[in-house]
Amino acid sequence: MANFVKDFRCTLCNKIYNELEVVYTCPSCGEKGILEIEYDYKAMRKFVDKCYFRTNPDFSMWRYHHLMAIENKHIQKMLKIGGTPLYKANHLHKSVGIKSLYIKDEGQNPSGSLKDRASGVAVLKAIEKGYKTISCSSTGNAASSLACHAARMGLKTLIFVPKRAPIGKVNQLSIYGSNVVMVDGNYKETYELSKKAIDHYGYYNRNAAINPYLVEGKKTVALEIAEQLDFSPTDWVAVSVGDGCTIAGVYKGFYDFYMLGLIDKIPKLLGVQSSGCSPFVTAFETKKSIVEAEENSIADSISVGIPRNPVKAWDAVEKSNGSWVSVSDDDILKYMRKLGTKEGIFGEPAGVAAIAGVRKAVTLGIISPIESVTVIMTGNGLKDPKSVEKAINPPVLVKNDFKALEHYLKEKGEN
């Protein structure tokens, strides 16, 4: 396999390493020295062009394996990750107040979220490096996706979840046979305990900020968006932000295609957070450094008080000339209903937060009504039944009798 990796660069001190010198983060800077994999785009350009894609019969994210710093020998045995649909909105763009809206439906991945892209890479890397157990801490999607793909490939998983993780996501872990440690603490405490355990037992670490390969999986969502829009991406791409790894990945994907000469511009990135947990937005609005925030939102996937990947996420928005907004839980629930009702897509709170964010950005004049926007719907609404219950009114029980039915429908103004 052609491997176009040039080096690993520390995003803090800019020191350069080769692949064999590093495992997770920068040896000089420690855990905050998150590494960036850099490619030899000149060499890659000779190989990866539009023809490469036109003749590529693989419609999963593995179609990009030459851009992902992975070996391809176990790919055939993996579940199908990526290749998710990009829908042009039939109706929702009107509610949002823009002319052209696209929705990238990541809920259609095997475990129901975008995190499958990162976990798939983590599992392949663990196999490449000879690990038998892989571990992470997660509020849910990263964990369930890891459990899913590890199960398929015969790896063990040890997964740390905070006690507030939605039960649907935790049950998924058990169905996949994961060894689940539910920690009596918040996300931060759960993360710290997982770190100690992973070091102590020598497991492979799938924590997204730490592991430099995971972003190479996440970026494929941007590669797909660009390809699905015939290499002319929308003016903006909106994505919700927790740790910051996903938006960093989205930027990396567009950057790759830009460096390969496949797209003319990198879309402006809109980082969206919940107002109940918005460390990036607060820093953006106050023009100060990122400080720890409350974790108080129904959008559990993005309720991260101390983002683990602040530098890459911040740079992604800045370099793309993008912006940051926060949205309330009420707006999130409103756009969960709107997305379902107008487009037939059932998104999880963290995903629909991005649509609510686009609406807010339009209201604030950040996004112009004539600009085009792609929203990344990060996960499937089925994963979080409790939030859904807050978004809707449950149906009332109707007597098994036609007169009762007629009365019920008349009352509802339906007939």
Added chain:
Amino acid sequence: MANFVKDFRCTLCNKIYNELEVVYTCPSCGEKGILEIEYDYKAMRKFVDKCYFRTNPDFSMWRYHHLMAIENKHIQKMLKIGGTPLYKANHLHKSVGIKSLYIKDEGQNPSGSLKDRASGVAVLKAIEKGYKTISCSSTGNAASSLACHAARMGLKTLIFVPKRAPIGKVNQLSIYGSNVVMVDGNYKETYELSKKAIDHYGYYNRNAAINPYLVEGKKTVALEIAEQLDFSPTDWVAVSVGDGCTIAGVYKGFYDFYMLGLIDKIPKLLGVQSSGCSPFVTAFETKKSIVEAEENSIADSISVGIPRNPVKAWDAVEKSNGSWVSVSDDDILKYMRKLGTKEGIFGEPAGVAAIAGVRKAVTLGIISPIESVTVIMTGNGLKDPKSVEKAINPPVLVKNDFKALEHYLKEKGEN
């Protein structure tokens, strides 16, 4: 668009109609006179060959629209239905006791089940025929898929569910903006009430047995399986059975390809029911007519005491030289865990019932260990959190302390 429909034949009296003479069932036989759409295979053969598929860039079920008796003008606006992955088992075939096992993961459809295939066709037909509201009664998957695709296309839905429908599925309906009527009765009573209402208000009827077009959507799962296996399908295809419409669709799909000369044989069909509700299996074992059965299984999608499509389902198994088996709820839960743990696929009870059925058929000598089998995983496990809770033990809360963690892992025998 090339339309290869020859006629509509009543499966009871064999009377022939043209498309304009019928709406749902046979005018002579009434509701039990379920119609079969018959094609002019000779004409179709000239157009639909292996080259047609090789050069077809659409990887949704709409790639088969020439075989589906539908117009294609609104297809572009629909969600992506079908094109679901077919996985070769990495490990599970060993537990099942066969050499070669494939899993068709229908949980990857937009609303999370195979029913999207039928609902997509229903929505297009409703639009073709000028209806504004579409209605059905369903234990869940048919309903949520209808609500999903109708929402996308701007149609209203009136959906009747029995009170035992799983809450996750009912919530999905509300998210899609459906007008849900939860009937204080069982599936049969719900169906009867919906029938009265649909007649009375003049809505389009998506009840699967009644509507002759829906099987044309369902059959695409078989077309995909055949194509994904390079036109050499497995010896057996196993699918769980409720009303009987899905297995009838599976047969129809293979029959189409057989008549087109694209496959050499129609796979033997294994119809699987839950022992808590097994009218077909009872009839098969006692060699008597189908009689009403109890509805007592966690596999709610197939808990149908009076199957609405008995003739087509029965014929499908018989003509394919297949067989019938029933499985216990315990077996269903066991194979839900096994499918997740061994393959990373999270199936709903009705879906995993088919795997449990394959194991039973191997034990009974119906399927030989050297035969190959495809199992149709009809729906996503996320849709039914209550059943999942029965399948697994919830994780215990671990103190946020490394010593406590070490103790916990030692107790579990993990380290």
